[in-house]
Amino acid sequence: MEELKWSFQASARESGEKAGTQLFARHEVDKARSFHRSFAAYRETPLVNLRQLSAHLGVAGIYVKDESFRFGLNAFKVLGGSYAIGNYLAQRLGMDIAELSFERLRSGEVKQLLGEVTFTSATDGNHGRGVAWAAQQLGQKAVIYMPKGSAQERLGHILSTGAEGYITDLNYDDAVRLAAANAREHGWVVIQDTAWEGYYDIPVWIMQGYTTMAAEAIEQLRVQGVDKPTHVFLQAGVGSYAGAIQGVLAAMFPEERPITVIVEPDQADCLYQSSLAKDRRPRAVTGDLDTIMAGLACGEPNPIAWELLRDYADAFVSCPDYIAAQGMRILGNPLGNDARIISGESGAVTTGLLDRIMRDERLRTVRERLQLDEHSRVLLFSTEGDTDSQAYRRIVWDGAYPLPGA
Numbered sequence: 120m121e122e123l124k125w126s127f128q129a130s131a132r133e134s135g136e137k138a139g140t141q142l143f144a145r146h147e148v149d150k151a152r153s154f155h156r157s158f159a160a161y162r163e164t165p166l167v168n169l170r171q172l173s174a175h176l177g178v179a180g181i182y183v184k185d186e187s188f189r190f191g192l193n194a195f196k197v198l199g200g201s202y203a204i205g206n207y208l209a210q211r212l213g214m215d216i217a218e219l220s221f222e223r224l225r226s227g228e229v230k231q232l233l234g235e236v237t238f239t240s241a242t243d244g245n246h247g248r249g250v251a252w253a254a255q256q257l258g259q260k261a262v263i264y265m266p267k268g269s270a271q272e273r274l275g276h277i278l279s280t281g282a283e284g285y286i287t288d289l290n291y292d293d294a295v296r297l298a299a300a301n302a303r304e305h306g307w308v309v310i311q312d313t314a315w316e317g318y319y320d321i322p323v324w325i326m327q328g329y330t331t332m333a334a335e336a337i338e339q340l341r342v343q344g345v346d347k348p349t350h351v352f353l354q355a356g357v358g359s360y361a362g363a364i365q366g367v368l369a370a371m372f373p374e375e376r377p378i379t380v381i382v383e384p385d386q387a388d389c390l391y392q393s394s395l396a397k398d399r400r401p402r403a404v405t406g407d408l409d410t411i412m413a414g415l416a417c418g419e420p421n422p423i424a425w426e427l428l429r430d431y432a433d434a435f436v437s438c439p440d441y442i443a444a445q446g447m448r449i450l451g452n453p454l455g456n457d458a459r460i461i462s463g464e465s466g467a468v469t470t471g472l473l474d475r476i477m478r479d480e481r482l483r484t485v486r487e488r489l490q491l492d493e494h495s496r497v498l499l500f501s502t503e504g505d506t507d508s509q510a511y512r513r514i515v516w517d518g519a520y521p522l523p524g525a
């Protein structure tokens with residue numbers, strides 16, 4: 120398929136110096152998970168085994184982690200924002216997050232010690248909703264900025280937590296700069312899901328927060344009799360979530376790491392572009408970043424995530440929007456008695472891609488190169504539900520963004 124652009128990284132399997140994975144070591148993952156467990160709203164999200172789809176596509180297993188159930192917020196992102204806010208408050212108290220539960224952080228005693236804190240962020244919606252929700256739960260304030268074209272429904276969810284929220288006329292990366300400038304002016308705390316020079320701790324905590332999802336998935340696979348996945352497909356915006364999961368996989372399986380594929384929209388494929396660069400330094404993509412995958416519409420890689428993906432990811436792929444639409448339709452209309460998964464554009468692109476790789480004969484060499492066959496057990500993360508429900512229906516009911524030639 121011409122429209123899919125691939126960059127394979129043979130160097131990921133070569134020995135040599137690679138980015139450290141200590142931030143994603145077992146004890147860090149356990150720490151994030153115990154913090155999340157201390158929330159009253161905490162439940163593991165389901166790991167759905169799509170048996171019929173696996174048989175249909177010719178692999179041994181397709182396991183989809185359904186993050187639409189995360190804390191009732193319809194996306195995984197709250198794992199990062201809440202853990203960063205928790206760590207920030209712990210640091211202000213001179214304590215380690217391991218000593219502090221969610222209940223303790225929201226207690227009157229802590230509020231009295233710290234006073235009122237305002238958290239701010241720029242977001243396509245999912246991250247901001249998580250930050251706004253966590254701030255509300257902890258009795259603090261939030262101000263959220265969204266890029267132009269953001270869905271009103273997503274803004275509505277943010278406002279319903281009591282946060283301030285605005286749809287700006289900026290793209291995502293400029294909205295990040297606006298949040299940072301306003302924070303400097305008003306003394307707010309930036310909870311941004313990407314790093315830059317001098318801004319490191321909070322994005323690391325956000326990435327560590329995402330590891331709860333990987334830890335749950337690996338445990339759930341084991342309960343289903345699967346030692347580890349052979350393949351993991353990870354969709355990426357700035358790459359924080361993909362980098363975090365890649366970090367966990369590299370730390371957990373140092374010998375036989377699963378094959379990882381990093382998936383981006385072709386209008387915002389900054390990691391794919393970075394992977395092509397001779398000097399292996401991160402590259403930015405600019406412009407409107409116009410894609411239906413709103414959560415992945417980011418033009419500048421998180422440098423911490425980039426180093427992990429650069430050294431350990433096996434392939435990067437740049438995808439047209441119709442791949443995401445196809446994934447949404449497949450997950451929403453399951454075969455036989457496979458469970459139905461309501462997956463939004465950014466959540467479903469990896470399923471759409473797996474379907475194309477396995478069913479489109481023009482992708483045979485990709486299939487072979489990735490060693491995807493009847494022995495493969497593929498782990499996918501449906502990172503959001505129908506966070507823009509009108510767009511969801513346009514795609515799943517009305518067939519918007521069809522596969523070319525369909």
Ligand SMILES: Cc1ncc(COP(=O)(O)O)c(C=O)c1O
Pocket residue numbers: 194195196243245246312354355356357358359360361413414415417465466502503
């Ligand atoms: C639903 C969804 N999936 C995936 C991502 C990608 O995460 P990251 O920006 O860390 O790459 C996002 C980011 O907002 C998202 O909202």
